[in-house]
Amino acid sequence: MHQCMYGLRTKDAQGEASAYKPTTTVTNHEALAESLSRRCTGGHRHAHLVGKTACTKAAQYPKDMCEAFLKAVAVIKKSVEETHLMGVEREDM
Secondary structure, eight states: BBBBGGTTTEEEEEEEEEEEOOOOOOOHHHHHHTOOOOOOSSSSSSSOOOOOHHHHHTTSEEEEEHHHHHHHHHHHHHHHHHHTTTOOOOOTT
């Protein structure tokens, strides 16, 4: 995933821009993998994450990324609840 696609921003000499920050997540759940799979389309300018302030701010996940994660968790939770209602045990849950 590229965090610029989830709204990660930073500033440089030209002003504010997206920050290209490739990030890897490891999961075996399709809903989570899909929600965290956005890759940069290249339709915007990137500013480098340089300096303590920029890097410290980039250590926090962007709001859109957190929302994508929570949406995936809700899908997973619903799937688990439906599975339990049907009385089916699944090893991948």
